[in-house]
Amino acid sequence: MSTVVRRTLGLIGVRKPFYELSLRLRVGLSQLPLVMTVALVTVLVACFFPETLRHPSFLIGLGQLAVLTLLAFAVPWDKTPRGSYWVIPLADFIAIGALRHSGQDAITGLGLLMLFPVFWLAWSGIAPVAARIISFVLPLAIVWLSAFLSAGPVTLQDLASTLIIPVLMLAFGVTISVASESETARQLAFEAKDRELQQVLRETRDRQRLLETMMDTVSVGLVAVDRGGHDILMNRHQRHNHLLAAPSGNRDPNESQLLIFQPDGTTPIPLEERPVLRAIRGETFNDELLWIGEGKQQRAMAVTARPMTDDDGKFDGSVIAFSDVTELVRALAAKDDFVASVSHELRTPLTSIIGYLDLALEEAEETDEAGQLAGSLRVAQRNAERLFQLVSDLLSSASGPMSIAPKRTSLAEVIRSSLDSAAPKAAAAGVVLRDDCPETLLAFIDPDRIGQVVDNLLSNAIKYSPGGGEVEVRAWTAGGHAVLEVRDNGLGISEEDQREVFTKFFRTAAVRRTAIPGVGLGLVISKSIVEAHGGTIECKSTLGAGTTFTVTLPLDEAQDGERRQAPAGVR
């Protein structure tokens, strides 16, 4: 039906769907089929039954139809009360009645013209019940009135024989109004869906605008890729980063051509290990440092990636964020340089002070019998040594890559020597030292550096057992490594603090409440020494119950290859 209507409208130059036209045009167009049919009837009448054309009721019918058609097109029906255009099809019945009365003898079936207003009323869907009643009553009134107006007496048979027209109209009207009701319901459902869709579209557009504004507001480069690795979103900052990473002269490089370097700023990152490719493989990572670009333009980036999932929870792409941390990285490097050079300058005079204090102490012990001067000198010596240790720690933590000279060494001996040195301190603190190491345990280590680690772990274990207690050192071999463990039953470290103990200048909350001296560098230095050997260091602790530090070290030279350089600035 709708295709027929569309094609018909197309024929008379109307390109829009019928329901999208103005009400005035729809009313006018609804009148047209009747008008065109009557025009054809008039031509037939004029050609073959000219005397009918002269019949006043035929002319009245034609004139009324012409006026109704003009009104249908001229009245602004959308401004009149709803359904008022029904006046046109209702008046059409009267015009058709007039035409039929005078022309039925010439052209049979003129009463069927009533199908047009019946169709119109029923299809409008405004008052389906009224439309059904009208489609019977008005045709009945017309045919019976015509019968009464004809010359001669009207018999019951005459009335019965014309009954077929109103019955036919009723059947037609009912069929059309049922079809119209279902079409209207369909149309309403369609319109509701359409409104819903428009709403969703509006929300999607709003969200898109919000997303774009947010993406361009943050000072972080953001790129989203689909699971095939194609960019689906990239903000302004990231486009700028992309250009920075492009080799000069190439404004549209592919991933393999981008200049992306490791934290040292010079070693290129292999293609497969670049953040975007790792993100496409579904990896999650946080703040990984890399450099992009070359020369003065080079920038340091902290890169973070998170995978996206679809409705079924399957990997569907990734979002990668590039934060420019160049100023921070440069400031940290400058700070390390400063600390390293100041510490270096302090060490020389301190060495001299400690040397002269030693001499002065020796002399005082011989000459000062009351021992007052010697006591004062010993306090000065202890503090000078503590200052020297602090300066040395600062220097180690701030200077460049640490050099180690590993060789086959008896780890057991290194441990015993550290235990010997720690003995006086342990005795003074009321701590019992236990040695649970094998007689011989060879490892491929730098004895001085590992000695420094054991000294530090022992010193901490004693220092952080203020009420006295027991400190045990164990060593054994396992899984091709030498394992060293320092256990105490002192203050302990909370779970939250355990995550931070290897961070520069960190001191636990429990320790900050005491007067135990320290600056939070010993464990950082120990970790970088152990890692430079290719080993690991871990902390396990229960607050208030004690702490265990476990170190693994290479057993022999074969494992030397595993040695890695700890990141600059923590050595």
Ligand code: ADP
């Ligand atoms: P320092 O001892 O000079 O403060 P460290 O780097 O050696 O620095 O240790 C960092 C922090 O870790 C210490 O301040 C302390 O809070 C905590 N810590 C280290 N070892 C222990 C331990 N054996 N028991 C309890 N806390 C410890």
